[in-house]
Amino acid sequence: MFRLKTSHSAWVIPLQEQWVGDVRPALLILLAAVGLALLIACVNIANLQLVRAAARQKEMAIRSALGAGRARIVRQLLTESIALATLGAAAGMLLALWGRDALIGLLSQDVARLNGAPLDGRVLGFTLALAFLTGALTGSAAAWQASRQNLNETLKEGGKSSGGGARQRVRGAFIVAEIALAIVLLAGAGLMLRSFIKLQQVAPGFNAENVLTAHLSLPAAKYPERNQAAVFFRQLFERLRALPGVKAVGATYLLPMDGGDMRRGLTIEGYEGNSQEPTRAHPRVVTPGYFQALELRLLNGRLLTETDNEQSPPVALINETAARRYWPGQNPVGRRLRVGGAEEWREIVGVIGDVKHWGLRESVRPEVYLSWPQFPQSGGYLVVRTEANPASLAAALRGQVGELDPNLALANMRAMEEVIAGSIEEPRSYTLLLALLAGVALLLAAVGIYGVMSSAISARTHEIGVRMALGAQGSDVLRLIIGQGMRLTLIGVAAGLAGAFALTRWMENLLFDVKATDPATFGAVAVLLTLVALLACWLPARRATKVDPMIALRSE
Numbered sequence: 001m002f003r004l005k006t007s008h009s010a011w012v013i014p015l016q017e018q019w020v021g022d023v024r025p026a027l028l029i030l031l032a033a034v035g036l037a038l039l040i041a042c043v044n045i046a047n048l049q050l051v052r053a054a055a056r057q058k059e060m061a062i063r064s065a066l067g068a069g070r071a072r073i074v075r076q077l078l079t080e081s082i083a084l085a086t087l088g089a090a091a092g093m094l095l096a097l098w099g100r101d102a103l104i105g106l107l108s109q110d111v112a113r114l115n116g117a118p119l120d121g122r123v124l125g126f127t128l129a130l131a132f133l134t135g136a137l138t139g140s141a142a143a144w145q146a147s148r149q150n151l152n153e154t155l156k157e158g159g160k161s162s163g164g165g166a167r168q169r170v171r172g173a174f175i176v177a178e179i180a181l182a183i184v185l186l187a188g189a190g191l192m193l194r195s196f197i198k199l200q201q202v203a204p205g206f207n208a209e210n211v212l213t214a215h216l217s218l219p220a221a222k223y224p225e226r227n228q229a230a231v232f233f234r235q236l237f238e239r240l241r242a243l244p245g246v247k248a249v250g251a252t253y254l255l256p257m258d259g260g261d262m263r264r265g266l267t268i269e270g271y272e273g274n275s276q277e278p279t280r281a282h283p284r285v286v287t288p289g290y291f292q293a294l295e296l297r298l299l300n301g302r303l304l305t306e307t308d309n310e311q312s313p314p315v316a317l318i319n320e321t322a323a324r325r326y327w328p329g330q331n332p333v334g335r336r337l338r339v340g341g342a343e344e345w346r347e348i349v350g351v352i353g354d355v356k357h358w359g360l361r362e363s364v365r366p367e368v369y370l371s372w373p374q375f376p377q378s379g380g381y382l383v384v385r386t387e388a389n390p391a392s393l394a395a396a397l398r399g400q401v402g403e404l405d406p407n408l409a410l411a412n413m414r415a416m417e418e419v420i421a422g423s424i425e426e427p428r429s430y431t432l433l434l435a436l437l438a439g440v441a442l443l444l445a446a447v448g449i450y451g452v453m454s455s456a457i458s459a460r461t462h463e464i465g466v467r468m469a470l471g472a473q474g475s476d477v478l479r480l481i482i483g484q485g486m487r488l489t490l491i492g493v494a495a496g497l498a499g500a501f502a503l504t505r506w507m508e509n510l511l512f513d514v515k516a517t518d519p520a521t522f523g524a525v526a527v528l529l530t531l532v533a534l535l536a537c538w539l540p541a542r543r544a545t546k547v548d549p550m551i552a553l554r555s556e
């Protein structure tokens with residue numbers, strides 16, 4: 001006779017092993033996103049350093065005229081850049097200290113492992129080294145610009161940059177690169193977010209609302225005989241059904257989406273099998289009340305009852321996938337099968353709807369439901385459907401178990417909705433992290449555009465004054481400045497969409513029911529960044545419209 005083992009065995013397969021293939025690509029994508037965010041930050045800092053250096057041209061020219069050598073000016077600019085980067089790193093470390101606990105609470109521990117990664121001296125040293133490298137790299141752009149300026153021209157211009165030429169083109173190229181990189185990050189985060197939303201909308205195959213679950217295991221030393229365990233659980237079920245607010249009580253050896261699985265071969269009467277696909281199914285030992293507790297759909301035949309015990313003929317239920325695979329176009333009710341190496345034939349008495357046992361994103365496989373009374377178990381998961389909040393019955397559930405045996409304790413008590421939420425915790429964590437990085441990228445892009453446009457307006461104050469003195473209206477100036485910024489933005493968006501189209505294909509295995517080149521996501525990301533860039537251009541442009549022509553011309 002087929003027996004289910006309650007101890008670990010070769011055919012008990014942890015679900016976590018199935019997730020390893022998904023975790024590694026997700027971590028690689030996450031590391032790539034961190035790299036992109038760091039690259040965006042470096043480009044942004046380098047751009048702002050160029051803007052700052054342009055505003056200090058006269059100062060640097062006077063220093064050079066008074067005898068300061070090129071090496072000394074370069075050293076000064078690099079020192080300032082590294083000092084600013086170090087101060088930024090210190091502020092970032094403080095932010096990490098304050099936000100670490102919040103991040104631990106939001107992320108899956110299997111993903112982050114933050115409890116085992118304290119912010120110690122190694123992290124501080126790495127941060128300082130990264131800050132030094134970032135400051136040196138980004139400061140070198142400003143130092144290179146300062147070392148190549150023409151003293152005569154700079155002093156003759158009074159320290160006012162013309163706003164054009166090579167310097168402006170370099171800053172514009174940085175903005176384009178920054179926007180393109182931000183688009184790639186935003187596209188990745190958008191795809192993950194849309195995928196996660198679709199994943200949450202998947203029907204698990206049962207009603208998880210107002211269902212309380214808990215694991216209970218009987219010690220073999222105290223309950224050595226199978227009939228002793230059967231009597232205990234029968235009494236417990238009767239007590240739980242009598243509790244106020246309880247609508248149904250059941251039990252199962254393996255809880256859906258909780259991790260762990262069983263797989264056994266099948267012998268099907270009259271079925272020759274398929275050489276391309278093994279004939280097997282996943283056994284589920286359940287009590288008759290399990291179907292009512294989770295409100296599973298009966299598609300054909302009948303459900304298991306208390307009379308399906310060891311004295312009655314062996315019976316089984318199958319799921320819809322098993323019926324479709326092994327009895328295509330036929331009615332499986334009344335047919336017979338054998339599970340594993342068992343000798344007895346079991347009659348199929350019903351077909352129920354598919355249940356997402358392995359997770360919302362996983363496909364359903366053939367399952368066979370066996371009667372708990374025919375296979376009394378020494379442990380399993382209690383499943384209790386309540387009329388209201390299931391947490392309100394937690395104390396009563398513990399009390400009933402304690403009255404039957406004071407030495408027993410319930411473990412892992414959770415609402416079924418928490419079980420489902422836990423099954424999608426990893427994609428939720430990756431989505432959250434990518435969204436945070438994309439938000440940082442969006443903020444950096446906005447700051448970069450704003451800084452460049454502000455610098456351009458400051459350099460063109462005289463030009464704007466002349467235009468307004470000759471009759472240009474504020475709307476004309478606004479259109480001129482915004483047009484300059486939006487040209488850079490649209491070029492960056494186009495380049496970013498092309499890059500995202502190529503790079504997001506690496507995310508296909510992480511997405512659910514969403515294509516890696518989803519047009520809706522790409523369009524929404526492009527519109528979002530364009531609107532943010534428009535705001536970043538409008539703010540300095542609005543300031544330019546308030547320039548007084550007389551003051552602007554007099555300052556020249």
